[in-house]
Amino acid sequence: MYQVLIVDDEPMIREGLCSLIPWHQYGFRVQGTAKNGKEALQLYQRLKPDVIIVDIRMPEMGGLELIHTIRETDSTIRFIILTGHADFTYAKEALVHRVDGYLLKPLDEEELIPLLKQIQVDLRQRNTLTELLEEDFQLKKDRFITQALTRSNTLSKDQFYEQCELYGLSAKSYRIMLFQVQQSKELTEKELKQLERTLPNGFVFTNPKVGVVLLDEATDWERQLTSFVQAKEGYGAIGEAVTDPFTLIQSYSNALDLLSYTFLFKESTCLTNDHLNINDIEKKDEELNLEDYVKKLSIMITLGLVTSCRDLIQDLTDDLIDRRYQPMSVQKTMIHFYSMVVNKLVLHDPKKLTLIESLPFNPSIIYEQSHIYEVAKIMTNRVIELIHLIYSESKTSTVEKMMELIDKQFAENLRLEGIAELLNYNAAYLGKVFREQTGEYFNTYLDKSRIKYGKIYLEQGYKVYEVSEKVGYKDVDYFHRKFKKYVGISPRAFQKQQILLQNLKQSNIQ
Structure with a gap:
């Protein structure tokens, strides 16, 4: 519906016009009425109607003065003069201000309707052209942003900055925000475009990925985009700020790199470089x-x-x-x-x-x-x-599990303090319980287990230093002392003894 403002100092004329014409039938709606030019000017500034039907002579501000004032800033609005004065001077001035019709009172409905039909056709054509021009402008802007993000343009720096000015991309700082959400690229673009129509300092682009160019701080954009990411349970990534639009690719590349780390973070997160900073850089x-x-x-x-x-x-x-x-x-x-x-x-x-x-x-x-x-x-x-x-x-007890651990992993660096920490016990208390149930100190039990398996490895023919390492003693001399303590002879002597016993057995068998 195209919007109409009726301006006349006679209440009956205003009311009559509102009810006389079937406005909706011709694609119009009466948006408001005013009793003089001054009041009409205020309504125009607030309502921005498409058509104004106005009387010439009115108190405070007449119709021609109103038309002249509005025409100084608005060349597209349509005017129809409705007056009781068939004065050639008025008509001539109306023509100067490109008025669509000059109708005399009392109004003949058959005279106004053809004017409305023609105005509707003109407005539709104008709107179609405007939409085409806006679409073309948007396509060119998107193409320019894409080229800026990929460094694929052939413009000189001066030409590049001129294009930035043309497309409203002039600012003190720039950041790129990219998105990774579970919905189509087309739907994401549509929803972001809706935000663009309501928020300043941000431009949506769709290539190479869907994102937004944030100009200066753009705090409203950040708040809305964070909510968008959370609602979609996806991810956002905001690249580093740059001060030169010619280096937008740096912010874009940074945001793209951030998106590669979404695997490490929970959904609904907007990633920034802060997420990749770690306390120990090394x-x-x-x-x-x-x-x-x-x-x-x-x-x-x-x-x-x-x-x-x-x-x-x-x-x-x-x-x-x-x-x-x-x-x-x-x-x-x-x-x-x-x-x-x-x-x-x-x-x-x-x-x-x-x-x-x-x-x-x-x-x-x-x-x-x-x-x-x-x-x-x-x-x-x-x-x-x-x-x-x-x-x-x-239903193994804690001590039985410790004994199993020693029996199976005796070669590991097992310490009572470490096991106590894992079990949430006091080490001294755990050591006491272990001794009460086994009759041995923890370290004694560990040493005996190691020596037991050490004897087996020696019988299998391993060298003493190999056995020392296999049972968990890094120092072969320490192993030697422990073995002699619990067996009574050195590892090498034990091994010779076992070889001698095996040879005797072999001789007896033969």
Whole structure:
């Protein structure tokens, strides 16, 4: 509907015009009425009508003065004069101001309707042309922004800055915001364009990706776009600020790089460079000590520590985030981690292999996850399942689990303090309970287990230094002292003794 403003100092004329003409039938709606030019000017500034029907002689401001005032700033509005004065001077001045009709009172409906029909046709054509021009302007602007983001334009710097001025891209600073949401590119563009119509300091673009050029601070845009990302449960990424539109590609590339890290963050997050800053910058370049995590987790599983296992996997997850691992690297690392843990458990206790194989696990599920927290959740659940499987029919006490741990992982660097920390016990108290139930101090029990397996390895023909390392003694002299303490002779003497006994057995058999 095109909007009409009726201006006449006679109330009956105003009311008559409102009711006499079937405005809607011809595509019009009376938006308001005014009793003089001054009041009409205020309504015009507020309502912005398409057509004004106006009397010539009115108090305070006449019709011709009103037309002259509006025409100084508005060349497109349409005027129809309705007057009781058939004065050639008035008609001549009306023509100067491009008035569409000069009708005399009393009004003949048949004279006004043809004018309205023609005005409607003209307005439709004008609007169609305006829409085409706006569409063309928008396409050119989008193309210019795309070229600025990809450095594919052939403009000189001066020409580039002229285009920025033309398309309203002049500002003190610029930032690019990109989006990654679970909906079509077309729908995202449509919703962002709706925001663009209501907010200043921002321009939507669709190539190479859907995004927004933020001019200066653009706080309203940031607030609205953050809400948009949260509502879509997707991700946004805001590139670094640049002060020269010629370097927009830097902000775009930065935002694009940020989007590659969405795997490491929860959904509904708007990423900035702050998300990639870590306290220990050197950590990112250090090699991940995965073996340490494997050793700790295998101990925790052996001890049946569900909470500790969950915490350790979270620590590993945080470590991968801090190191800014890419999705494929995270997935490969987690699968390798799980494989190493299983191998260590089976190595220490081959009987566990049958149990673990009874619990099917397809590594491909890790590659199907959209972010690292889902991967960590799968790994945690898997480890808890292993613990429940291993101890499903067992009522093993804490000390019995410690004895099993020593028996299976005697070669590891096992310390009472470390185990007490995992179990949330005081080390002195745990040591006392262990001694009461086993009759041995923890370290004595550990040494005896190591010596027991050391004797087996010596009987199998391993060299003394090899046996020392296999049972957990890094210092061969220390192993020598411990072995002599518990066996009464040196490792080498024990090995010779065993060889002699085997030879005697062989002779007796023969």
